[in-house]
Amino acid sequence: MKKEVKISQEILTQLKAFPCTNILDVLRAHGYLKVYMEGVRSLIPGTQLVGRAVTLRFLPQRPDLQEETVGKENTPEYRAIELCGPGDVLVIDAMGLPYASVGGDIKFLRLKLRKAEGIVTDGALRDTKSLKTYGLGLFAQNSTAKAGPMDILPYEENVAIQCGGVLVLPGDVILGDDDGVVVIPQHLVHQVVQEATEKEELEQFIKERIIAEKVSPGKYYPPRESTQKLFEEWKKRK
Amino acid sequence: MKKEVKISQEILTQLKAFPCTNILDVLRAHGYLKVYMEGVRSLIPGTQLVGRAVTLRFLPQRPDLQEETVGKENTPEYRAIELCGPGDVLVIDAMGLPYASVGGDIKFLRLKLRKAEGIVTDGALRDTKSLKTYGLGLFAQNSTAKAGPMDILPYEENVAIQCGGVLVLPGDVILGDDDGVVVIPQHLVHQVVQEATEKEELEQFIKERIIAEKVSPGKYYPPRESTQKLFEEWKKRK
Amino acid sequence: MKKEVKISQEILTQLKAFPCTNILDVLRAHGYLKVYMEGVRSLIPGTQLVGRAVTLRFLPQRPDLQEETVGKENTPEYRAIELCGPGDVLVIDAMGLPYASVGGDIKFLRLKLRKAEGIVTDGALRDTKSLKTYGLGLFAQNSTAKAGPMDILPYEENVAIQCGGVLVLPGDVILGDDDGVVVIPQHLVHQVVQEATEKEELEQFIKERIIAEKVSPGKYYPPRESTQKLFEEWKKRK
């Protein structure tokens, strides 16, 4: 694990140009195979979410711990929300429980007021009708009317968590669209943006060739040495 | 189980002011922990369903019982439909089988003509394109093109059933929205409406405070004695 | 298995008049009970898909076989795509794996250019935002950002496959709508169209009777000898 400085708004803005698929392909080439969250979906189809992860870890409910973590002013979930601002995404480990609500329209009103980017959880969100009006990106496994405290408690904030089967560290970058959610390890973000830009252009080239030549994608795709060579020439011509 | 008179249209209208989340919180405070249907969703997002339950219980298909329950004029499912009118919801126990259709556009045409409110099932609905034009609330686990009779048979109407893991008695009140479906036991409906009204107002107050003071929700939420006190003062001032 | 000639565009056009439910009922009467794909859904609600199946069989990834089937010009998946044109649907056996992508916007660009009707798979599609703009019918178990080659490889084209728990032979006819996907064995297509036409009319008659007489559907439905007799008279009158 390498120490990293906070990812800038500029980089986040650049990331908005890419679909999750592109970023995932780039990360796979670096040996990162477990960076796509299974089962986590946008509750507002068509939206995109980009931001730095602020993390929150839930654990199963237990009366003696609930006193410390629920119903007080300064609890892990409220501390996590206060850590979020513009460019930040609250990423919540709900242990993959589809029925476990991590919060609703009162708690996340504050997230909206703090101008955070959105919420990602492998549990459920509640009050989704209200939440959808907040302008936040909402990515979850489920929506529910149930409240969380019977099932889970917010245990600690800004630590390493799992979410949707992916390890997330505070400061990692989250990218979400209709295909799901990808986690970009912080120290790779700059490199990923660079390689994704190149990849996007290459794929654009390939699509143009397929259309122009009326050939099977197999002639160029997946990209091979020959594809790459033609791509370099095409870039020069442009 | 307490005997109850039929819930009035007036109460049903009042209930339309509340989201499922609010009602569920009120019921939990009364010790009712299993009143939210898992896995049952609105097939027409954005709609709300409120009504008294008329129940229908399906059992697995068996040739000797099918003769009595399918393909005749006066079967449990048709009797159940005839029990429905304005203010009523047909709630169907399909044993949680995602592939089991409880009916389609011919059967439920009658429900539309009888001006019932809608259908709730933990099985599947078919002909959903047509059904969606009927003006009925449609809440199910799934949609399917398959017909039901190979798998299930309508065994009896207006008895105690389970649906989505919740016990439903005829006359209980059903509330459905994008967060799912809640069952309000009949004898609690009046009290629930009263407490939900209070709760809605309290949450409105809390949201206003969070916005006005620019503070963490933790200062007021979940409501504590201090929250309650300020709320009472706020109500007086209003 | 009976040899059949290619289903004509005219028949395909006629099939567009029917919902999957109707066709499925007709097939069941012929003893075809496993012709509805479980878990395969339209990614573009409201669309209908009709076409002849061109099939593609994926198997689990294995390095020694991957060389032959991925990353070359003439692989099973590209051969399958080149077999598709107007009136054809690419049906892909992904072994029911919800996380396994069978392709995205580059591969299926060619399918669009070849004016095929659409794609059906019991796996996942990626780049769905782009794909949805192609005018193809898209039916899958899931959408994903992951690429397929880590998990599966395209093994052979135009052979018998399973998809969504249904056997599909090349040349069978696919019908998809919001209720799911039905497979019509090739040798039955003409008969199915004829019987479905009759069935559609009969159901129209029944609906009219239910509306006109203000009676329970049970009087006529499911259709019995008496229903059939009245229907014949009604047809004569028309």
Next chain:
Amino acid sequence: MKKEVKISQEILTQLKAFPCTNILDVLRAHGYLKVYMEGVRSLIPGTQLVGRAVTLRFLPQRPDLQEETVGKENTPEYRAIELCGPGDVLVIDAMGLPYASVGGDIKFLRLKLRKAEGIVTDGALRDTKSLKTYGLGLFAQNSTAKAGPMDILPYEENVAIQCGGVLVLPGDVILGDDDGVVVIPQHLVHQVVQEATEKEELEQFIKERIIAEKVSPGKYYPPRESTQKLFEEWKKRK
């Protein structure tokens, strides 16, 4: 549904000669396709269970109904147990919930003392270490340490239920072994015993031929007209 007299001990004894597979094949030939319980297993491998069903129906927990059905002397579950004696099996509908306990060593001690044959449920049994010493056949989906009353309540006894996806009527005959549990509708029991006897003999004949002739089973199996003819001759010779 046809009225039937109670199945005799003699018939039950005859049934012990057959494996579930044989009985299931016979029932399928009568059009009974949903008589095998999915997911219900013997907790004591190697044991066989035969008996008449006494049924018990559980529903989801709800406080107002729990008063009537739990914690009193004369509740549905205790009434069901008192209906059981030699030759009887208690069949319990737990709605297929793997975590829901229907009882443990105190409740079912009475079943042992009443000399019943065993228990079948699609829920869970608890105190299984003690239960296994009772000499009862134990077939369930799961074992658990949890108690049931938080989740489910015994609602009524000796009514039609589902168990493991099969409809069970009081008086139906239950057959359980290491391959699972089969339900024989009461009015078919005599015929099933007769046909199963014939089938068992036929399969014995086929096995002998396969061994003697050193041929593929395909020569005789599945039994065809030619197989049947040779079988009749073999029976005569015997």
Next chain:
Amino acid sequence: MKKEVKISQEILTQLKAFPCTNILDVLRAHGYLKVYMEGVRSLIPGTQLVGRAVTLRFLPQRPDLQEETVGKENTPEYRAIELCGPGDVLVIDAMGLPYASVGGDIKFLRLKLRKAEGIVTDGALRDTKSLKTYGLGLFAQNSTAKAGPMDILPYEENVAIQCGGVLVLPGDVILGDDDGVVVIPQHLVHQVVQEATEKEELEQFIKERIIAEKVSPGKYYPPRESTQKLFEEWKKRK
């Protein structure tokens, strides 16, 4: 969360007298409803496991973190093992992944040599044939031949974890038998032992009454005031 001293061997020995069911009932009476691990089973039926929890938390695999946590001398999993001795159980959070191995016969050889009591995980164990000879209690969701490092990495030891849907703190007491695994919060252990002793005696009394009086368990069970009174008299007589 209350600070507690280490549970003594004497208390652990006393706990061996109780089945999980009894302990779970006692904990429920204290409001502890989520202390039974779902899906975690003994790999050696008939064995019992009692001990203090030493915890280990796994997270999803990620290359940059793997360097720190795998393949070195002093990693979280080895530190956790060195914390175990007589009276200790290694409890491993594998995020409920049935395919994820937390270790096999080399790693856990050390646990055997350190005379620990056993292993509990909601993931999988490998090399189970060898492991079963070690004299350790083995409770897991699954056994597998796969190695863990492709999927998960040991992130930290002796922190709060979830395992099988239960919160476990270091020092909590684990009880496992054929009905599954129960977690006793450390500060409740003494009280639980006391109440379980009483409960065991009460149940013994009830069983004796049921046998002696030939009555339905409902007369005494679940225990009511009248049961309790008779029990007190019975204790005095003894």
Next chain:
Amino acid sequence: MKKEVKISQEILTQLKAFPCTNILDVLRAHGYLKVYMEGVRSLIPGTQLVGRAVTLRFLPQRPDLQEETVGKENTPEYRAIELCGPGDVLVIDAMGLPYASVGGDIKFLRLKLRKAEGIVTDGALRDTKSLKTYGLGLFAQNSTAKAGPMDILPYEENVAIQCGGVLVLPGDVILGDDDGVVVIPQHLVHQVVQEATEKEELEQFIKERIIAEKVSPGKYYPPRESTQKLFEEWKKRK
């Protein structure tokens, strides 16, 4: 895919020395990550299965294809069985359907008579009580009393199949034990045996060191350069 000669009995005998875990680790080092069958278990715990795969592919039931594949003398399943002899394992693709039986005591009697090694399927086996007496290795996802032909049909033999999520080619080598089933691609078998022998010895060395030195496994395991060096010295000394 490389052409290979049939694996000799001698190699199969050598393979019996290894647990699945060891072989799986060796294969992973060669980049083979999908060679372990998920969910396929020994029905006779404690047994080991080693043999060359003869494959059989099932597809979903369909009346027009059933005529060709079921109920005749020379069908794919009977042809597959006749291909099996000593050293062979019948590996059956049942599309991972837990309820789908691929055969019982009559069909597999022939396999026993042909002295084959056993059966592997990701579906179910029936008549398991009889089957267990045949001396065959039995690895399946499930046992059932249901017959297969309502659900699936044997489509073709000795082709590439999937089983338990693994690609299997005819002639590949199957290894099964209590940890599950591993598939060794044919062209790698000799190398795998060699490397597994080395690995087994290395692990033996590590275990000896852990015992002798009373140290954490972390000192030697996972094996590093230093471990390897000491191992080489140890081998020389032996």
